Amino acid sequence: MNAKTADRIATGVIYVVSAFIVLILAGLLGYIIFRGIGHISWHFLTSAPQTIKAGGGIGPQLFNSLFLLVLTLIITIPLGLGAGIYMSEYAKAGRLTDTIRLIVEVLSSFPSIVIGLFGLLVIVNLFGLGFSLFSGALALTVFNLPLMVRITEQALKGVPREQKEASLALGLSRWKTITSVMLPIATPAIVTGTILAAGRVFGEAAALLFTAGMSSPRLDFTNWNPLDARSPLNPFRPAETLAVHIWKINSEGLAPDAAQIAAGASAVLIIMVLIFNFGARWFGRYLHRKFTATK
Amino acid sequence: MERPAANDKHFVQTANRARKVVKPHLVEEWVGKVYTTLCILVLVVTIGAIVYFVSSRGLTTFFSDGISLSGLLSGLKWDPEGDIPLYGALPFIFGSFSTSLLAALIAAPLGVCAAVFMTQIMPGIGKRILQPVIELLAGIPSVVFGFVGLSVVVPALRAIFPGQGIGIAAGAIVLSLMILPTITTIATDALSGLSAGLKEASYALGATRWQTIYRIVIPTTLPSLLTGVVLGMSRAFGEALAVQMVIGNSPHIPHSLFQSASTLTSVITLDMGNTVMGSAHNNALWSLALILLAMTFVFVFVVRFLERRKNR
Amino acid sequence: MKKVLLVVVALMLTIGLAACGSKNESSNNNGGTTNTGNANTGGAALSGSLLAAGSTALQPLVEQVSKKFMDDSKYSGITVQVQGGGSGTGLTQVSAGQADLGNSDIFAEEKFVDADADKAKELVDHQVAVVAMATVVNKEIAVDSLTKQQLVDIFTGKVTNWKDVGGKDQKITIVNRPSSSGTRKTFEKFALGTKSEDIQGSIQEDSSGTVKKLVAETPGAIGYLALSYLDDTVKTVKYDGVEPKEDNIVSGKYPVWAYEHVYTKGEPNEVAKVFIDYLMSDEIQNADVVELGYIPVGKMQVKRDAAGNITK
Numbered sequence: 001m002n003a004k005t006a007d008r009i010a011t012g013v014i015y016v017v018s019a020f021i022v023l024i025l026a027g028l029l030g031y032i033i034f035r036g037i038g039h040i041s042w043h044f045l046t047s048a049p050q051t052i053k054a055g056g057g058i059g060p061q062l063f064n065s066l067f068l069l070v071l072t073l074i075i076t077i078p079l080g081l082g083a084g085i086y087m088s089e090y091a092k093a094g095r096l097t098d099t100i101r102l103i104v105e106v107l108s109s110f111p112s113i114v115i116g117l118f119g120l121l122v123i124v125n126l127f128g129l130g131f132s133l134f135s136g137a138l139a140l141t142v143f144n145l146p147l148m149v150r151i152t153e154q155a156l157k158g159v160p161r162e163q164k165e166a167s168l169a170l171g172l173s174r175w176k177t178i179t180s181v182m183l184p185i186a187t188p189a190i191v192t193g194t195i196l197a198a199g200r201v202f203g204e205a206a207a208l209l210f211t212a213g214m215s216s217p218r219l220d221f222t223n224w225n226p227l228d229a230r231s232p233l234n235p236f237r238p239a240e241t242l243a244v245h246i247w248k249i250n251s252e253g254l255a256p257d258a259a260q261i262a263a264g265a266s267a268v269l270i271i272m273v274l275i276f277n278f279g280a281r282w283f284g285r286y287l288h289r290k291f292t293a294t295k
Numbered sequence: 296m297e298r299p300a301a302n303d304k305h306f307v308q309t310a311n312r313a314r315k316v317v318k319p320h321l322v323e324e325w326v327g328k329v330y331t332t333l334c335i336l337v338l339v340v341t342i343g344a345i346v347y348f349v350s351s352r353g354l355t356t357f358f359s360d361g362i363s364l365s366g367l368l369s370g371l372k373w374d375p376e377g378d379i380p381l382y383g384a385l386p387f388i389f390g391s392f393s394t395s396l397l398a399a400l401i402a403a404p405l406g407v408c409a410a411v412f413m414t415q416i417m418p419g420i421g422k423r424i425l426q427p428v429i430e431l432l433a434g435i436p437s438v439v440f441g442f443v444g445l446s447v448v449v450p451a452l453r454a455i456f457p458g459q460g461i462g463i464a465a466g467a468i469v470l471s472l473m474i475l476p477t478i479t480t481i482a483t484d485a486l487s488g489l490s491a492g493l494k495e496a497s498y499a500l501g502a503t504r505w506q507t508i509y510r511i512v513i514p515t516t517l518p519s520l521l522t523g524v525v526l527g528m529s530r531a532f533g534e535a536l537a538v539q540m541v542i543g544n545s546p547h548i549p550h551s552l553f554q555s556a557s558t559l560t561s562v563i564t565l566d567m568g569n570t571v572m573g574s575a576h577n578n579a580l581w582s583l584a585l586i587l588l589a590m591t592f593v594f595v596f597v598v599r600f601l602e603r604r605k606n607r
Numbered sequence: 608m609k610k611v612l613l614v615v616v617a618l619m620l621t622i623g624l625a626a627c628g629s630k631n632e633s634s635n636n637n638g639g640t641t642n643t644g645n646a647n648t649g650g651a652a653l654s655g656s657l658l659a660a661g662s663t664a665l666q667p668l669v670e671q672v673s674k675k676f677m678d679d680s681k682y683s684g685i686t687v688q689v690q691g692g693g694s695g696t697g698l699t700q701v702s703a704g705q706a707d708l709g710n711s712d713i714f715a716e717e718k719f720v721d722a723d724a725d726k727a728k729e730l731v732d733h734q735v736a737v738v739a740m741a742t743v744v745n746k747e748i749a750v751d752s753l754t755k756q757q758l759v760d761i762f763t764g765k766v767t768n769w770k771d772v773g774g775k776d777q778k779i780t781i782v783n784r785p786s787s788s789g790t791r792k793t794f795e796k797f798a799l800g801t802k803s804e805d806i807q808g809s810i811q812e813d814s815s816g817t818v819k820k821l822v823a824e825t826p827g828a829i830g831y832l833a834l835s836y837l838d839d840t841v842k843t844v845k846y847d848g849v850e851p852k853e854d855n856i857v858s859g860k861y862p863v864w865a866y867e868h869v870y871t872k873g874e875p876n877e878v879a880k881v882f883i884d885y886l887m888s889d890e891i892q893n894a895d896v897v898e899l900g901y902i903p904v905g906k907m908q909v910k911r912d913a914a915g916n917i918t919k
Contacts, residue, residue: 007503014416017408018425024472025428031447032439051671052898082334090331100335103342105595109526110345111533111587113560117567118345120696121352125705130658131690142341149338173320175327196430203436206535206564214663214691215670238688246438247536248691251814252663254835254899258816266439273434277427374804376786445817450824459780459825461810544785544811555810562785565813568663568693569787571718571726572703576787577695 029270036267039260045268049245054257058265060216063232064133064239065202065272068212071137071235072201076144077194083145084152085178108146112206115142119211131238136212140201147200151193155186188288195280199273205243213238214248242269346588353585356382356578367582373546373562375576382579384559386548388586391558393463394538395531398470399478403524405471406478407513414486415508426483433476441537444469449541458553461543466558469537474527481523485516518601525601529594533587535560559583654684655878661690661697661710664790664815664833665867668736668899669710669886675895676885685878694718694789701870702726707879709870712738712789714913730870733883736892736901738833739864740794741851743819743841745828750774752845759799761829764806769827781809782821782830788813793865794831796915798846831863835900853902859909859917866911867901 043057050056087104091097119139129135159182167177183190216239219232226233240248242265249255249262356362362382370383409429413421448468453460489512497507513520543555544565563580570577659669666689673687692700694711698718701709709730711718719727742753750773753761760766761779769777784791786805795802805811810825812818815836822830823840830841834851837843843851846863855861869886871879885891892903910918 003503003506007505010505010508011416014408014412017405018412018421021405021409021475022424022428025432028435028443028472029431031443051667079334079337082331083338085327086331086335090328100339102595102599103339105598106591107338107342109529109533109591109594111535111560111584111591113535113563114349114533114584114587115345117563117581117584118348121348122344125700125703128705130705131660131688142345145338145341173323173327175323176320178327196434199434203434203438205436205438210692210696213688214666215689217686217688238690243436243438246436246442248663249816250438250442251816252667253816254667262442266442269436269439273436274431277431277434281427374786376792377802377804445820453825459808459810461821540817543809545807545809546805546811547807550807554808557811565785565811566787568691568696569785569789569813570693570695571723572695572699573723574695574718574720 029274032263032270033267036260036263036265039257039264040267044261044264049261050255052254054255056255056257056261058242058245058261058268060219060232061240061242061245061265062268063219064212064216065241065243067232068133068136068140068208068239068241069198069201071133072140072144073194073198075137075141076148079141080145080148081152081190083149085156087149088153088156089174089178104146104149107142108150110142112143112204115139116207116210118142119207124211129236131211131213132236133212133239134235136208136239136241137235139207139211140204143204143207144197144201147197148194151197152186152190155189155193156182158189159185184291187291188284191287192280192284195276195283199276199280202272202276203243203269205241205247208241208244209247212241212244214240214244216240242272349581349584349588352578352581353588354582356575356582360575360578362575362579362582367579368586371548375566375579380575384579384583384586386546387557387559387562387583389548390463390542390556391532391560391587391590393556394466394470394542394558395528397463397467397552398474398531399524399528401467401471402475402478402527403520406475406523406527407482407520409475409479410482410486411508411512413483415504415512429476429479432472435473437473437534437537440469440473441540444537444541452553456553458551459543459555460553461541461555462549462551462553463542463556464552465541466538466556467552469541470531470534473534473537474531477527477530478523481526482516482520485519485523486512489516518604522598522601525594525597529591532590532594533560535564539564559587563587653682653878653881656686656688657708657878657882658700658706659687659689659697659708659710659869660692660700660706661708662694662712662789662867663691664712664738665710665736665869666691668867668896668901669708669869671895671899672886672891673882675891676882679885682881682885685882687882695787698730698870701872702730704872707871707876708882711868711870712865713792714866714868715870716913717792729872731872731874733869733871733875733887734866734904735869735883735886736867736896737856737864737904737907738835738867738901739851739856739861740790740798740831740833741837741863742798742829742831742844742846743822743837744830744844745822745824745826746840746842747826748774748777748829748842750844752848754847755798755800758846759801759803762795762799762803763801764804777827780825780828781806782818782825782828783809783811784818784831785811785813789865790831790833794863797865798831798863833900856902857906857908859919864902866904 045062046059047057048059116139119135123129123135123138124131163181164177167181217237221232223231224233225231246262246265249258357364367382367384369385371385372381372383373386374381409425413425444465448465449460452465493511494507497511538558539561542558542561544557544561545555546557549556563583567580670689673689676682676687694713695718697709697711698715700706715727715730748769753772757772762781766772767779769775769779810821812821815832818830819832819836819841822828846861849855849861851861856864869883875883892905896903
């Protein structure tokens with residue numbers, strides 16, 4: 001066997017493996033969407049779930065998932081940006097920075113179930129926030145923060161040095177340079193990263209079982225006062241997200257169409273993740289065009 | 296043109312004058328510094344709080360329930376509700392390690408192949424098709440993975456191999472798909488960061504593409520590739536819901552890959568809700584969570600070690 | 608400078624956290640009930656909020672009843688939140704005062720043991736329904752009835768093949784519940800009469816849905832399910848020749864049943880009492896309870912206490 005043949009065989013193998021990965025994903029997506037798509041209807045997406053009767057929907061759960069995502073981002077983005085800026089601009093190379101970086105890594109590879117239990121002990125019980133959207137958002141923040149920090153740090157590292165130095169040379173302070181020169185350039189990368197991370201939050205269940213809870217109170221969608229117990233916008237009400245709902249119906253579903261509802265909800269979840277992914281790409285490209293004035 | 300400072304005093308004066316000019320900046324800088332430092336502190340405090348709480352609950356087992364650490368780590372029998380409660384977590388530790396190792400073994404070659412394809416063979420197609428596909432895999436929720444595992448992987452294994460279909464093999468297959476994105480992303484970054492000079496030199500000497508890849512590209516980026524694999528493993532180690540659905544949860548070291556087994560995470564998800572806080576059983580579960588936490592640190596240190604090798 | 612910063616930050620954090628904590632005390636969450644004085648109408652309009660947490664098996668019933676309850680104009684001032692989390696979590700939360708109602712599949716006396724035994728004494732038991740479990744097997748299995756002894760042999764691992772209990776030559780796969788589960792405790796106590804260990808190769812799953820799926824799909828599988836989950840994907844087996852039907856359970860002929868409990872810490876406050884009375888009212892007991900596959904408590908001709916002693 002000479003080198004040329006070996007090269008051909010190896011290239012062939014790599015082609016096959018890459019194709020195999022694409023096929024697996026296509027199969028997965030196809031399987032999930034194909035099984036669930038028939039069950040998706042406007043009624044299914046907007047009505048409330050039923051315990052034992054057929055024909056329940058996932059309206060509140062879908063709303064909860066999105067609302068929880070927004071809440072999480074509200075908490076995560078300022079914190080993650082700040083910490084990311086610190087890591088990339090202010091941290092001095094040395095022991096302390098290494099330790100912090102280690103901490104960020106540990107946080108990002110924590111088992112989600114441990115975060116959930118921690119949330120139950122500390123956020124739900126100790127702080128007395130109860131099973132609520134806010135508790136869930138805090139638990140998800142623990143997950144999302146390291147991702148945000150890493151994304152911000154990498155995006156800032158990707159800013160051309162000349163621009164940073166030009167700004168400093170013009171006498172702008174470092175903070176001003178970061179906020180008005182570097183961040184705009186890094187924004188597309190940060191936005192894309194954030195939305196991809198959001199997809200992960202959207203599907204998280206283990207950490208939410210013990211924090212945001214497993215049921216939704218009655219929501220009155222005409223009531224938009226965030227302080228009212230029945231308002232969908234109240235962050236201190238319990239909320240079952242779509243992923244938790246799937247987990248629940250697969251476990252203890254009593255409705256005759258539980259299997260179809262689980263399949264439909266899974267399909268909706270996957271479609272949402274798809275939308276996030278493509279949206280993130282498109283939006284990142286759009287911002288890039290806008291900020292860099294390239295056609 | 297500036298004159299060189301005649302003496303120190305003069306220098307200090309200029310410096311002071313300069314400082315007066317940047318006074319507004321000082322406030323600005325201070326705002327930035329304080330804000331970013333605050334954010335980092337929040338991170339550090341969070342970690343500290345998690346470690347403290349899990350440890351304080353997880354160590355109770357050893358202080359008040361009279362279970363020894365060595366007994367927990369090496370015991371083979373887990374029967375907390377028996378007449379004589381037994382807490383041997385070795386089967387879980389074995390299950391966690393074997394599933395995540397096996398998952399890494401399946402996912403590593405696939406991930407590295409995909410990375411090579413994206414960086415060395417067809418960057419165009421790679422960027423347009425393969426990368427979005429891999430990122431999508433990362434976005435699929437673990438609940439869905441578990442359900443697909445139970446509906447597709449388990450019956451398939453049951454049909455092909457002797458045994459029940461559930462077990463370490465099913466868990467590893469599901470996990471390998473879940474950690475593929477982690478491994479691939481890190482491998483792709485490593486391979487694309489390789490200097491072109493090395494490759495050019497190899498081609499100039501008449502090496503084929505494959506020879507260049509396995510003699511030059513892979514060996515030089517090996518530490519980074521391993522970093523990706525270890526991070527993937529650590530994610531597999533902590534995955535709970537998907538594994539719990541396909542592994543079978545029998546607290547024994549299985550005789551085959553197709554027999555019911557348990558992992559640390561699966562036993563925590565199964566029993567945590569059914570036990571009351573403060574009971575011996577519940578404390579033992581927290582100890583398992585503590586083992587998970589400790590393992591996370593171990594994985595991170597392994598990654599650090601690999602990176603230090605890379606920078607040498 | 609650095610030290611000052613640290614102190615400032617620490618202060619800010621504490622204030623922030625304290626604010627978080629207190630803000631919510633004043634919001635609405637801890638089930639604090641405020642009885643807004645007796646209005647001059649005949650029935651006092653109660654208002655307040657209740658949090659019920661615990662057993663996932665009981666959750667569907669309490670959830671459904673809470674919806675009906677809140678839709679009733681008489682109770683429009685009361686909000687009821689229902690959470691899962693498992694019997695252990697429910698008992699922990701109610702005993703610590705974090706939840707108003709703790710839903711449990713088993714007597715609190717069985718969960719709070721040894722050092723915690725006093726905690727069970729503080730709790731008041733409200734038995735709201737009866738749940739019965741039936742042994743189920745894979746549809747391919749030709750066995751229609753199993754005696755108590757045969758079940759004990761199967762679940763303790765003495766018998767591993769269906770041919771020894773009157774079936775075909777096929778390996779038995781046990782689909783069990785985790786050792787902490789209330790359903791499992793009920794089954795062990797009243798069907799087997801003995802504790803059983805998780806034997807090698809057995810499957811432990813906590814959720815009825817997964818158990819049903821596994822029994823339906825795994826050849827030679829045996830498990831047990833609450834009556835409400837039975838359908839035509841699995842085969843129900845008689846116990847000592849007695850069919851798991853409502854009249855057999857009511858008369859005490861079929862012994863594998865348990866109460867579903869709602870616990871309060873001490874005597875229930877006004878709001879909790881109104882809700883529990885509503886749960887025990889005939890319109891709920893004879894409608895929703897039956898619909899969800901439970902048996903109304905009032906129908907039972909036999910009673911049981913925490914130790915399992917039966918009185919007619």
